Amino acid sequence: MLESRLRQVRRQALITCLLCGTAAGMAAAATADAAEAGADGLAGALQATLRNHPAVVGQQAEVEARRYAADGARSQRYPTLTAQAAQYTDSNRSVLEGDDLSHPAVLRVRQPIWAFGRINSSIAVANAEVSTERADLLRVRRQLLEDTAVAYALMRGSRQHVDIARQNVTEHRELLAQIQRRVQGQLASSTDARLAATRLAQARAGLERAISEWQGAGEDLTALTQVTVNADRPVPPELLELSESPDLIESAIDNSAEIRLKRRQLGQAEAEVDRARTSFMPTIYLQADRFYDQPGLRDDSQVSVVFEASLEGLGFAAQGRRGEAVASRMAATQDLAVARLELKRELERLQRSRRLQTELIELQSQSLGDLESLLASYQRQYESGTKSWLDLMNIQRELFEQRRQLVQAQNDLQIYSLQLVARIGGLDSLAGIQEREDG
Secondary structure (H helix, E strand, O other), X not given: OHHHHHHHHHHHHHHHHHHHOOHHHHHHHHHHHHHHEEEEXXXXXXXXXXXXXXXXXXXXXXXXXXXXXXXHHHHHHOOEEEEXXXXXXXXXXXXXXXXOEEOOXXXXXXXXXXXXXXXXXXXXXXXXXXXXXXXXXXXXXXXXXXXXXXXXHHHHHHHHHHHHHHHHHHHHHHHHHHHHHHHHOOOOOHHHHHHHHHHHHHHHHHHHHHHHHHHHHHHHHHHHHOOEEEOOOOOXXXXXXXXXXXXXXXXXXHOOXXXXXXXXHHHHHHHHHHHHHXXXXXXXXXXXXXXXXXXXXXXXXXXXXXXXXOOHHHHHHHHHHHHHHHHHHHHHHHHHHHHHHHHHHHHHHHHHHHHHHXXXXXXXXXXXXXXXXXXXXXXXXXHHOOOOHHHHHHHHHHHHHHHHHHHHHHHHHHHHHHHHHHHOOOOHXXXXXXOOOOO
């Protein structure tokens, strides 16, 4: 209830601030922001995501589970302690004669001294599983960092769209006031005033849509961070300065969390092949027994060397497991190759998109300056009677659309840059990941 009320108050204050520009509206919006704020800037958003998102917490639990499993695998090298006790009656004596019950017991300690690589291969598989889960944790973190950075950029871009829409409303209001003065001076018809009022209503509707999109972008960001983020701070400019060097793609591939995960999965598959190859190997134990109350034997201890082996399914079971492991290794090899191809194609697409947006920004900036000069010229010509009111309204619409496209291009350039930076691990330090999760 409180969170819903804060969101409602914030929306009302924001609309008041944007539509009216009053100091009271701006103060109310700032108060509501302070009540809801949980993270500040892109760095705060990234850190909040890694700290709060359930996917990270769940994957960290998976890593811990694999570590415990690896500890269990390493314990195969330690001695095994077993105890056996029984109670039975001597068949040659009556129960009523007394002292007829025997309580034999055996205490045994067995230490493996040579398993022909079977224990080592099991431990290698357990360690490979830990490395795989750690690589998967890094992949989850990197994906969430990329999603959060994109959501942050989208939220800032949506706010810029709101600012442009608000400016459009202000300019349409001024144009409407201008035509109303001319109508009062009988220099223009009431039809012109109705058209100006219609365009102003359309501009206000556009502002409402922009506000709704901005709030939706904020909700998407909050779903990742689990706290409200103050997105007033711009994206750090050093994150957007990427050189188009030929080594960028190779660097991104080498530092890719997805590629690292595929490599760990391949290493795990190779460890599975070794375990399948040694699964039928025997084990030699050093065994120590201590006997208590054994019938016909005195209490004593003995030490022996035990050779133990089994052949499940006459060896066909081990052969099947080995064939399965070899096939899994081949699949993991191909998955790695496919992941490299897909990543390279995606990185090339992002580079092309960045170049395109850079060109569009240059062209649209020049066009925007031309349209602003043209609008001023049209206003002078309208005042002198050489241009119609419809011409002036149309050029105002063109100016708004050009501003919107320029902001969109700038926002798209930020998004593509952040995606590239996230792929090469450039957001790790900003998010607080201090060491490489390479297992």
